[in-house]
Amino acid sequence: MNLSQQFINGLVLGHAYALIAVGWTVLLGIARLVNFAHGQIYMLCAFVAWYVTSRLGLPYLISFPAAMLMGIAVGYVMQRVLLLLTLKQDLVSIMIATLGFGYVLQGTAALVFGSTGQIFETPLSRAEVYFENVWFTYQDIAIITATIVLFTVLRYTIKRTHVGRLTRMVAEDPHLAQLAGIDVRKVYLAVFAFEGAAVAVAAVLVAPRTPILTSMGFEEVIVTFVVVVLGGIGSILGSYVAGLALGLFTAFFGALVAPAYTTAAAFAVLIAVLVLRPGGFAARAGEH
Amino acid sequence: MSGHPSLEARELNVGYAGNNALTLSLLAVGEGELVGVVGANGAGKSTLVNSLLGWSRGSPRVSGTVWLGGSRISNLPTHERVRAGLLLVPEGKLVFGRMTVEENLTGMRTTPRNDDRRTYSIADVYDLFPRLAERRYHLGAQLSGGERQMLGIARALRFGPRVLLLDEPSIGLAPRLVSSVLRTVRSLVDAGLSVLLVEQNVRAAIEVVDRLILLERGRVVAEGAAAAMRDDPRIAEAYLGAQAG
Amino acid sequence: MTMAVRVFLVLALVVAGFFAPRILGGSPAVYSACVLIAIFAVMAYGLDMIVSDVGEVSLGQSLFFAAGAYTTALLSTGPKLGPIPAFCGSMAAAVVIAALLGLVTLRLREFVFSLVTYAVVVVAVTFAQNWSFLGGSDGLGGIPPFQLSFATLSFTARNDKELWPVAYLLVLVAIYLVHAFRRSRLGQAALMVHLNPRLATMSGINPQRTRLSVFMFSAPITAAAGWLYAYQRAYVSADVLEVYFLILMLTAVVLFGRGWLLGPLAGVSLILVQEKFLSFGGDVDKIILGGVLIVTLTLLPRGLAGALQPISTLAEAALYRFGNRMPKRS
Numbered sequence: 080m081n082l083s084q085q086f087i088n089g090l091v092l093g094h095a096y097a098l099i100a101v102g103w104t105v106l107l108g109i110a111r112l113v114n115f116a117h118g119q120i121y122m123l124c125a126f127v128a129w130y131v132t133s134r135l136g137l138p139y140l141i142s143f144p145a146a147m148l149m150g151i152a153v154g155y156v157m158q159r160v161l162l163l164l165t166l167k168q169d170l171v172s173i174m175i176a177t178l179g180f181g182y183v184l185q186g187t188a189a190l191v192f193g194s195t196g197q198i199f200e201t202p203l204s205r206a207e208v209y210f211e212n213v214w215f216t217y218q219d220i221a222i223i224t225a226t227i228v229l230f231t232v233l234r235y236t237i238k239r240t241h242v243g244r245l246t247r248m249v250a251e252d253p254h255l256a257q258l259a260g261i262d263v264r265k266v267y268l269a270v271f272a273f274e275g276a277a278v279a280v281a282a283v284l285v286a287p288r289t290p291i292l293t294s295m296g297f298e299e300v301i302v303t304f305v306v307v308v309l310g311g312i313g314s315i316l317g318s319y320v321a322g323l324a325l326g327l328f329t330a331f332f333g334a335l336v337a338p339a340y341t342t343a344a345a346f347a348v349l350i351a352v353l354v355l356r357p358g359g360f361a362a363r364a365g366e367h
Numbered sequence: 368m369s370g371h372p373s374l375e376a377r378e379l380n381v382g383y384a385g386n387n388a389l390t391l392s393l394l395a396v397g398e399g400e401l402v403g404v405v406g407a408n409g410a411g412k413s414t415l416v417n418s419l420l421g422w423s424r425g426s427p428r429v430s431g432t433v434w435l436g437g438s439r440i441s442n443l444p445t446h447e448r449v450r451a452g453l454l455l456v457p458e459g460k461l462v463f464g465r466m467t468v469e470e471n472l473t474g475m476r477t478t479p480r481n482d483d484r485r486t487y488s489i490a491d492v493y494d495l496f497p498r499l500a501e502r503r504y505h506l507g508a509q510l511s512g513g514e515r516q517m518l519g520i521a522r523a524l525r526f527g528p529r530v531l532l533l534d535e536p537s538i539g540l541a542p543r544l545v546s547s548v549l550r551t552v553r554s555l556v557d558a559g560l561s562v563l564l565v566e567q568n569v570r571a572a573i574e575v576v577d578r579l580i581l582l583e584r585g586r587v588v589a590e591g592a593a594a595a596m597r598d599d600p601r602i603a604e605a606y607l608g609a610q611a612g
Numbered sequence: 613m614t615m616a617v618r619v620f621l622v623l624a625l626v627v628a629g630f631f632a633p634r635i636l637g638g639s640p641a642v643y644s645a646c647v648l649i650a651i652f653a654v655m656a657y658g659l660d661m662i663v664s665d666v667g668e669v670s671l672g673q674s675l676f677f678a679a680g681a682y683t684t685a686l687l688s689t690g691p692k693l694g695p696i697p698a699f700c701g702s703m704a705a706a707v708v709i710a711a712l713l714g715l716v717t718l719r720l721r722e723f724v725f726s727l728v729t730y731a732v733v734v735v736a737v738t739f740a741q742n743w744s745f746l747g748g749s750d751g752l753g754g755i756p757p758f759q760l761s762f763a764t765l766s767f768t769a770r771n772d773k774e775l776w777p778v779a780y781l782l783v784l785v786a787i788y789l790v791h792a793f794r795r796s797r798l799g800q801a802a803l804m805v806h807l808n809p810r811l812a813t814m815s816g817i818n819p820q821r822t823r824l825s826v827f828m829f830s831a832p833i834t835a836a837a838g839w840l841y842a843y844q845r846a847y848v849s850a851d852v853l854e855v856y857f858l859i860l861m862l863t864a865v866v867l868f869g870r871g872w873l874l875g876p877l878a879g880v881s882l883i884l885v886q887e888k889f890l891s892f893g894g895d896v897d898k899i900i901l902g903g904v905l906i907v908t909l910t911l912l913p914r915g916l917a918g919a920l921q922p923i924s925t926l927a928e929a930a931l932y933r934f935g936n937r938m939p940k941r942s
Contacts, residue, residue, distance in 0.1 A: 308724060
């Protein structure tokens with residue numbers, strides 16, 4: 080086994096995991112909403128991007144706005160439909176409703192795009208790099224770069240800008256935020272839209288790595304759960320670190336033990352952590 | 368100075384499944400006036416505060432109108448009533464524990480206005496509450512009860528309120544701190560602020576208010592100028608209740 | 613309504629229910645639909661107990677369904693055991709898995725609990741698809757028909773029509789168990805834990821143990837559905853863990869709300885009738901089913917919202933029985 084190769088794989092995979100999870104952790108951290116449709120939104124955006132490049136023949140760059148539009152639209156629709164439940168803070172019903180949404184998205188995608196797997200090829204994924212004894216593509220570089228940039232911008236925004244302060248106030252106490260004159264509903268809408276946009280960007284960058292299926296949303300969301308719970312709910316830095324750790328773990332586990340059981344292994348790690356520390360690695364006060 | 372009272376609530380009725388939590392025909396706070404609403408637990412004080420802000424726990428039937436400086440606000444959602452100038456310093460959780468004192472103060476929106484509302488800059492607020500200036504980089508969760516009360520009021524002042532609603536500021540505070548906080552509020556009122564003080568601690572409230580309203584089981588049972596209310600036997604009863612409880 | 617009238621009505625309903633497929637035409641399609649309705653209703657009743665009574669959103673109920681199905685498949689094809697031993701095996705498997713899962717998730721926060729139970733199913737799919745012991749991606753086929761022999765008497769169900777009495781009996785038992793549970797001490801305790809955990813603890817109830825007990829009581833019910841499903845289909849694969857079953861169960865439970873004992877049965881009936889007789893294709897069915905779930909939750913409060921928010925009258929009744937009064941809110 081080529082250690083360096085697995086390390087590179089793990090690094091790329093880790094950044095991919097972090098990128099996919101970031102929208103979800105922001106939504107959970109600020110609006111306390113568990114979005115079970117996350118995996119299906121990822122899948123839908125991936126298919127839109129694939130359709131734009133492979134079927135419509137448009138340049139790869141166009142798939143970014145196309146997928147983001149889809150992601151934001153879905154996020155917006157979901158938030159509008161769930162609005163009443165959000166304001167009542169009926170988090171359980173919201174959670175189950177997002178399960179329903181995911182199912183609807185799955186059916187819709189299958190109807191529109193069919194049930195066969197597709198390969199989403201991009202000029203970046205075809206451009207390979209051979210360096211000493213490791214191999215990767217420009218797509219991988221793009222994933223790592225985009226993730227680092229997004230996480231840095233996000234962390235800065237939340238900690239230092241006025242908008243970030245607003246979101247932190249809503250995250251801590253929506254009622255007190257209302258008493259400070261904040262339109263909490265608008266913040267929830269924005270956060271849902273952000274989740275859609277973020278997962279869209281993730282899809283456009285990460286989906287080329289494996290074949291895409293309209294049924295993949297179901298499993299896709301598990302890795303996000305693990306990353307977010309391990310990294311601490313709402314913690315941007317935590318998601319990054321947990322994503323990286325999980326990526327490396329998956330790469331080495333897949334190479335050393337069994338590729339088919341990597342998700343199971345990751346899940347086992349999560350269980351182990353949760354049994355030992357039921358609160359996960361929750362972010363300390365003030366830390367983001 | 369406009370001719371309207373700063374805050375006015377008319378025919379306010381709040382009911383939960385057959386029970387009447389609050390029945391109020393008229394409540395008014397004039398400009399530069401400090402009005403106190405007192406009563407025991409369950410008298411309807413929280414219901415009053417919540418209905419003024421347009422927020423409710425559960426699904427009550429609410430009817431009546433609320434006016435702020437002559438404009439009707441009862442059809443506005445909570446955050447817009449706040450932006451119109453009705454600021455509540457709530458009971459219990461009243462500051463953001465995970466943000467610093469400084470952030471709590473800068474986090475309040477202060478949109479420029481072209482009316483006569485007095486705006487308090489951060490410097491003004493620190494002058495008023497030097498303790499907060501000393502602790503400006505401490506997290507809200509690290510402040511003592513009294514400091515949190517000060518920060519709650521300071522945050523509200525930052526917004527330039529038309530009317531300040533104080534919900535039971537004395538809870539959990541030592542008597543000396545209570546009088547200190549209320550004296551600061553009184554000085555703000557003397558400088559022109561309109562305040563509605565909701566309190567369980569009748570003795571502390573009656574020292575600073577201009578007018579006092581006594582609530583019992585959701586209804587107004589006594590009302591009048593502070594001096595007159597001091598001699599009212601029902602207030603004496605409420606005193607005893609406050610002392611014994 | 614006197615007791616005698618009540619009993620008569622229930623008996624009449626039970627008899628009518630048995631003859632329902634015949635009344636509705638008696639064709640193989642109708643019998644097939646009725647058997648499936650019965651099986652999935654039993655599956656849903658297991659979830660109903662967890663969601664409506666304890667108030668936990670366990671998204672892993674499919675695991676028990678699969679446990680019942682796979683145990684039955686393994687025992688009937690390997691050692692060639694009959695339905696009764698297979699049933700016992702399914703029950704045992706369900707209880708063991710429920711105990712393990714329950715202990716692991718005991719102290720988790722609500723939504724982390726939901727995430728973990730959801731993830732367990734996904735992981736189980738991996739095992740079902742890759743482990744040759746469970747048949748791998750081909751699954752386990754060749755399950756013999758349902759056959760009971762006792763001395764000289766024997767009963768065989770070679771098709772859905774012949775399997776109907778078994779299915780019907782199973783759903784009656786499930787409904788009775790849920791009914792009995794709700795009136796039992798455990799059921800009352802579960803409701804109190806759901807509505808007000810603090811008050812429940814102060815009344816001498818152990819919330820963790822109550823949750824675990826209900827979990828371990830509901831698992832075999834869903835597993836029983838899996839047991840019969842294996843015979844009905846004669847084939848078990850990772851399909852039984854598909855998210856379809858979870859959505860089906862949840863929708864059936866929330867559709868008619870908590871107040872009605874027959875709610876899950878009615879819910880499953882409606883959904884399957886649409887699927888079997890008013891379908892526009894599998895993908896559209898997904899959209900319909902998901903849509904119904906969303907609409908119920910957001911627009912029909914007597915559904916899940918009514919089930920998961922404190923119902924003050926029920927609370928007072930339950931607490932009064934335990935000799936406590938709820939403090940009045942000021």
